Amino acid sequence: MGSADLAPRLDIPGLRQQLEDGAHSLGITSWDLGAACSSDTSVQVDRGEPKQMKASQRNGVSVRVWNDAGLVGITSTSDLTPEGVAAALEGARAASAFGDSEDPPRFSPLAMAPLPPLASPEPAVVSIQALLARLIDTEARLLARHGAIHHVPYNGLGQRSSERLYLNSEGAMRCQRFRTASLYLYARAEEEGRKPRSAGAVRLAHGVDGLDVEGCIDEAAERTISHLDYAPIDTGVYNVCFSPEAFLDLIGAFSNMFSARAVLDGVSLSSRGSLGSQVASPLLNLVDDGRHPDHIGAASFDGEGTPTHRLALIEQGRLTHFLHSEGTARRFxxxxxxxxxxxxxxKVSVSPSWFDISGGRGDQSLSLATADNVVLIDTLSALHAGVKATQGSFSLPFDGWLIRAGERRSIEAATVAGDIRKVLDALLALEGDPVVTPDGRCPHVWVAGLSITGEQG
Amino acid sequence: MLCTPVPVHHAPRSGLLDSSPASVAPQAQGCAPQAWQERLETLLSSGVGAGADLVEIFLERNDELSLLAEQDRVTSVNPSIGRGAGIRVFKGQRDGFVSTNDLSDRGLMAALEQALAMLGLGRSTQPSGWQGLAGLDDHGRGKEHWLQSCPAAQDIADRLLRGTAAVERHGQHLQAYRASYSRDVQQVLVAASDGTYGHDIRLHQSLGLNLLAADGDHRTSVARRYGRSDDPAFLAEWDEETSALDLCESGRRMLHADFVEAGTYPVVLANRFGGVIFHEACGHLLETTQLERGTTPFAGKLGQLIAHPSLTAIDEGLSANSFGSLSMDDEGMPPQRTTLIQDGVLQCFLSDRAGEMRTGHPRTGSGRRQSHAFAAASRMRNTFIAAGPHSIAEVMGSIDNGLYCKRMGGGSVGPTGQFNFSVEEAYLIEDGALREDKPVKGATLIGDAVSVMPKISMCASDMELASGFCGSVSGSIYVTVGQPHIKVDSITVGGR
Structure with missing residues (x-):
């Protein structure tokens, strides 16, 4: 055995029948259900030896019901047996007594709208032994890149087969199957008398055979090696260039500015009146594109059954749309x-899917090839702790380089601090073609005048 | 990269006692030992018969409930029921792990066979000769009533609304304010082919209160979260008035605070959640998980001075009602009190089953996991810096120009030992005196373990614990951090 070809399948007619029967016996006329199941296998290695081999089969169902007063209750369960689903229905009915009478969700009017086709390739899965052999080989090739790279403490190669489902009592039925594979390599390098340094890379694909293994090795090696020669940086205010990954992380951490739910709750950096206003430099265009062909694992519909689609959020610096659920759209x-x-x-929340950032070039004279006294931020850390999303402020550790006369030297340890609204307003340039990352697509983004604190021994 | 601890404090208590029954969600089928022993023995025997050195099965049932109140109404009630199994097979230095929600005989046997296959083992039809499970260590006895003794959803909703009403009364410039509650009852059964057979019921509850205040261009968000384990009366004893006053006072002070000036300062870290510095800077690096990965600078340093001689640090799983306490760990081993550092000298690493096998460090009852979906790993429990001889005034008085970090946020530590954590509420120290009239915000402290541990030079006598969550290789788990007020001679403070 060892094959991972255990593609999960939800029993859709069976689930619908269970829901209909259970709802009928409880006197429930309106309900909906979101379900997901997945099967995955993954491996980790340590210097040529297997470190961990792992597999899982997961199920999850959330059932919502509307009671006679129109209030909503929900219960989630990982038990897809008839008893489990019945228990979830009963739990949801009990919870509906506490439903929010001022803002109850309803079915999305788009839950039965035509679903535009979305390519979700399902390439063949490979056995866990094959995963192991590939990762051992990949690790060996990364270790061979530089004598200072002694090991790759964080690594993993995995594949997942998933199925998602949305049903409601009015007849809506959405189902999507997809496969994803991932490879991550975080190397640690150390030279005599110097501090250890670490960096890595991630790749996603629909299947293991589609992973850009060579690119992942190259990127992990180049990033790690580039941090071996490091120096402290003087504390001060610098012009900063964010890598595509770093800028996507930063903008993602403040995505409440695009959330209609957060606007209604009073916890967004935006307000209703922000629509149409200038919230960023005219250089910036930002689209949320959950269906982008480079978005691995893209969903064709959301938790309410509404089809996903490409949505412009910022055009030439102006806020053009919010992210909406059925309920927020109705309230607006x-x-x-x-x-x-x-x-x-x-309570239905909304969140972005996959950002696609592009825009004007801005100051043509700005270039990483000739930059001087500019901080290039490669990766941001600890966003969960250093971002105050409702305040707009951030103070974050980062890995990066100080560029002088076009030459990069790694920064020993430092933080960057600022306010996202000022960052968006202070864009100087968007350099290069947008780069595809697991979280979106973005070019290098230049920002004027951010506070950098360097660690002093 | 490794850790996402967030603070949860002990709740101020009132004199109220009210234990109304029951969860919104009906109780799912449990994992009572009597119903499972024969099935578990069949699986374990099959695994041993296939040639495994050791087979371990972790069965779990969860019953969770969370509520959210915003301003004057309850906006979300979320019950959740979960169940599943994690099966781990060891052969030599290798192991294979499979988790599943399918607890049928067929589903569990398929999971076992998949784990065996990872190690090149196939199911055998020959008798294994395995002797069966030993007597049950039933730590769940006497806890069966906990779920029914937890407060009912209506009582929870009422208390949360009293909490938000108190914030409304005491707060200034309020833009939004919320109260939240979560309850997690976890029933676990651990069985292994070495005879381990343990059962436990665990209860964790937490309460949150937060506000967003705005005045012109000034905005601040302030939060408190309180937590306790194994105490159904937790919510009933919460004093929402005291919590709201504390929250609103922080909001009032921080709304117009300046951003901290970046630099390198001596700092005083407050007691309780100040202990996040030890958790991030050192604690993770004393887990055998890090030894295995080669990512700790403390490998091979047992018996050596790695910290200031004034520092003693403990990790234990025994303190009553603390978030990190356990009757048994997730590998069925009773918890211990483990002295990690004594007077600056490294004494011990935290170890789990795989850690002992791969590094030789004996197990310390520290094998922990978020759920059945994760293999256990060596993790912290209640981790704290021990009390020292100094008064807070002596600690403050030793600093001419520095920073007092009163409330800490979360942090993380990376594979090179570089750590960071955020400071939610801070004040300047000038000429040995705390300047409460000079609050500052936006600070992030960074450093590396090897250089910061010798700089923790003074410990006050007011050690207290604070509850939190920690995310790492085996998922997000309940932990406690703690310390007295301590002085760090110098540390980099990121700011503006």
Whole structure:
């Protein structure tokens, strides 16, 4: 055995029948269900030896019901047996007594709209022994790149087969199957008398055979080696260039500015009146594109069954749309529609899918090849702790380089601090073609005048 | 990269006692030992018969409930029921792990066979000769009523609304304010082919209160989270008035605070969640998980001075009602009190089953995991710096120009030992005196373990614990951090 070809399948007619029977016996007329199941295998290695081999089969169901007063209750369960689903229905009915009477969700009017086709290739899975052999070989090739790279403490190669489902009592039925594979390599390098340094790379694909293994090795090696020669940086204010990954991480951490739910809750950096206003430099265009062909694992519908689609959020610096659920669109009452970004819940939240950032070049004279006294931020850390999303401020450790006369030297340890609204307003240039990353697509982004604190021994 | 601890404090208590029954969600089928022993023995025997050195099965049932109140209404009630199994097979230095939600005989046997196959083992039809499970260590006895003794959803909703009402009364410039509650009852059964057979029921509850205040261009968000384990009366004893006053006072002070000036300062870290510095800077690096990965600078340093001689640090799983306490770890071993550092000298690493096998460090009852979906790993429990001889005034008085970090946020540590954590509420120290009239915000402290540990030079006598969550290789788990007020002679403070 050892084959990972255990593609999960939800029993859709069976689930619908269970829901209909259970709802009928409880006197429930309106319900919906979100379900997911997945099967995955993954391996980790340590200097040529298997470190961990892992597999899982996961199920999850969330059931919402509307009671006679129109209030909503929800219960989640990982038990897909008839008893488990029945228990979830009963739990949801009990919870509906506490439903929010001022803002109850309804079915999305788009839950039965035509679903545009979305390519979700399902390439063949490979056995776990094959995964292991490939990762051992990959690790060996990375270790061979430089004598200072002694090991790759964080690494993994995995594959997952998934199925998602949305059903409701009005007849909506959405189902999607997809496969994803991932490779991550984080190397640690150390030279005599110097501090250890670490960097890495990640690749995603629909299947293991589609992973850009060579590119991942190259990127992990180049990043790690580039940090071996390091020096402290003087504390001060610098012009900063964010790598595509770093800028996507930063903008993602402040995505409440695009959330209609957060606007209604009073915890967004935006307000209703922000639509149409200048929230960033005219250089910036930002689109949320959950269906982008480079978005591995893209969802064709959201937690309310609404189809996903490409949505412009910022055009030439102006805020053009918010992310909406059925409920927020209804509350806004300005012609907005659900945008395909909703979760399923008693209180429905919205979140972005995959950012596609582009825009004007800006200051043509700015170039990483000739930059001087500029900080290039490669990766940001600890966003969970250093971002104050409702305040707009951030103070974050980062890995990066100080560029002088076009030459990069790694920064020993430092933080960058600022306010996201000022960052967006202070864009100097967008350099190079957008680069595809696991979280989106973005060019290098230049920003004027950010506070950098260097660690002093 | 490794860790995402976030603070949870002990709740101020009132004199209220009210234990109304029951969860919103009906109780799912449990994992009572009587119903499972024969099935577990069949699986374990099959694994041993296939040639495994050791087979371990972790069965779990969860019953969770969370509520959210925003301003004057409850906006979300979320019950959740979960169940699953994690099966781990060891052969030599290797192991294979499979988790599943399918607890049917067929589903569990398929999971076992998949784990065996990872190690090149196939199921055997020959008798294994395995002798069966030993007597049950039933740590769940007497805890069966906990779920029913936890507060009902209506009582929880009422308390949360009293909490938000108190914030409304005491807060200034409020833009939004919330109260939240979560309860997690976890029933676990651990069985292994070495005879380990343990059962436990665990209860964790937490309460949160937060506000967002805005005044012109000034904005601040302030949060508190309180937590306790194994105490159904936790919510009933919460004093929301005291919590709201504390929260609103922080909000009032921080709303117009200046951003901290970046630099390198001596700092005083407050007690309780100040202990996040030890958790991040050192604790993770004393887990055998890090020894295995080669990512700790403390490998081979047992018996050596790695910290200031004034520092003694403990990790234990025994303190009553603390978030990191356990009756048994997730590998069925009773918890211990483990002295990590004594007077600056490294004494011990935290070890789990795989850690002992691969590094030789004896198990310390530290094998922990978020759920059945994760293999256990060596993790911290209640981790703290021991009390020292100094008064807070002596600690403050030793600093001419520095920073007092009153409330800490989360942090992380990377594969090179470089750590960071955020400071939510801070004040300047000038000429040996705390300047409460000079609050500052936006600070992030960074450093590396080897250089910062010798700089923790003074410990006050007011050690207290604070509850939190920690994310790492085996998922997000309940932990406690703690310390007295301590002085760090110098550390880099990121700011503006």
């Amino acid at each position: 009452a300005d012609g907005s529609q659900a945008t395909g970004h909703a979760s399923m819940g008693a």
